[in-house]
Amino acid sequence: MSDVHRSSLAFRARQLLEGVVQDELLALYIPMLVQGGCPIEDATSLLGDGEHVELLIRQGMAYLQEEANCDSALVPASPELTLQRALARQAGDLASEHQILLEGQERLRAAQTGTGTVADGSMDQLVQFLTDQNRIAELTSTLAGSAQREWLILGDHIAGDQPVDGPRPSFSRTRCRAIYESGRIESLDGRESVDADVRAGATVRLLPQIGMSMRIADEAIALMPLAERASAGALLLQSSVIVGALREYFELLWERATPYGAPDRQDGPLPxxxxxxxxxxxxxxxxxxxxxxxxxxxxxxxxxxxxxxxxxxxxxxxxxxxxxxxxxxxx
Missing domain, CATH: 1.10.10.10 (Winged helix-like DNA-binding domain superfamily/Winged helix DNA-binding domain)
Known part of the structure; x- marks a missing residue:
């Protein structure tokens, strides 16, 4: 492998993995990647420590491969596969953190109502039917405020969405994208509500018509209304398969939607x-x-x-x- 090829490979790995994979792991992975692997007996000297070899294997960034002469070699996974595995681990961690938040909120509700107990396994269900409007509002607010990677908004009619003059979470530390129907901005209140989202850091797009509403936090949890009216209740979805499919649907709509800008913002075109x-x-x-x-x-x-x-x-x-x-x- 030429020096130019090695340099290009290292650059691509950094481009894909920096900020996603820990710097310490990246410093171990890139030398292994540009060398294309090595016999297992040489891996310790290349990586500086036998524990580092085990660490890369545990993280799915390298694996052992049997050679024709029955010797073993340490082979790096591709940067694309390494990124995919890192994102899968982060998605799992985020789902666990949201689970802890929701369980804690459930315990707090139980304490405040004086029941002293939480419904057995209530937060372990992959799909929950919610009819208590206050409960739905609390969940919506909690998920929007605790999302660490992304908060996705599709349509209206989710209890807990704040009124125009109510407080809104700031999206300075997480990415928020929203898709609303074009008719929402035809009224003064609707336009002010959308502009408030933009000022809070959200990126908004518009579609002439949206067939459903939902909220998705970190590709881990979704909220959907049971019907397109605020009092109908909601579904809380924690199935990775279902939430993943809803996310794909959101992305399809996002590509078709028209970007919206709030021209009267007080703090400039961007935060x-x-x-x-x-x-x-x-x-x-x-x-x-x-x-x-x-x-x-x-x-x-x-x-x-x-x-x-x-x-x-x-x-x-x-x-x-x-x-x-x-x-x-x-x-």
Whole structure:
């Protein structure tokens, strides 16, 4: 393998895995990747410690392969497969954290109502029917505020959505995308509600008609109304298969929807932190340098870049700068 090929392979691995895989693991993985693997007896010296070999194997970033001479070799998994496995682990961790939050909320409700007990296994069900409007409102608020990666909004009619003049969660630390029907912005209250979402950090798109409503937190949990009226109750879904299918449906609608912008925002076309990231991006600074200048994590920069990209309607970070200059957002 040539030096150019090794350099290209290392660059692609960093591009895919930085901010998703821990830096310590990435520092072990990339040398193994560019070397293309090695005999197991040489792996310890390459990685510096036998425990590091076991760590890469446990994380699914490398595996043992039997050679024709019956010797074993440590072989790196591809960057794409490593990314897929890392995302699957993170999705599982997020689902567990949401489960803890929901169980804690259930215990708090039991304590406040004086029952002293929680319904057996209530939070272990993959699908729950909810009819208590206060309960639905609490769950919606909890999930929106606790989402760590993404909060997806499709349509109206979920109890717990805040009124125009009510408090809204800030989406500065997580990515929020919302799809509403176009008719929502035809009324003053509806437009103010959508503009409030945008000011809170959400990226909004519009469709002429939406056949269903739902909320999805971190690809782990979904809320859906039983019928398109606020008093009908809701479904709480914790099945990864069902939630995954709903997420795919959301993405299909997202591609067809029209981007919405709130022209009367008081804090500029984007939240302040995203404007700072945009200005640094136009200066050709890499994500790591942007994170260091702003004092935030690489993952945080990545989340904001995704939001900026969606807001500008471009497909990759390299087109963001050109679109921002064309629209007069930066010099």
């Amino acid at each position: 302040p932190i995203q404007m700072k990231i945009l200005r640094l991006l136009v200066q050709d600074l890499p994500d790591k340098a942007i994170a260091e200048q702003l004092g935030v994590s690489l993952a945080t920069v990545g989340r904001h870049l995704n939001i900026i990209r969606d807001a500008l309607g471009v497909q990759n970070r390299f087109a963001v700068g050109a679109a921002a200059v064309q629209r007069g957002l930066v010099d």
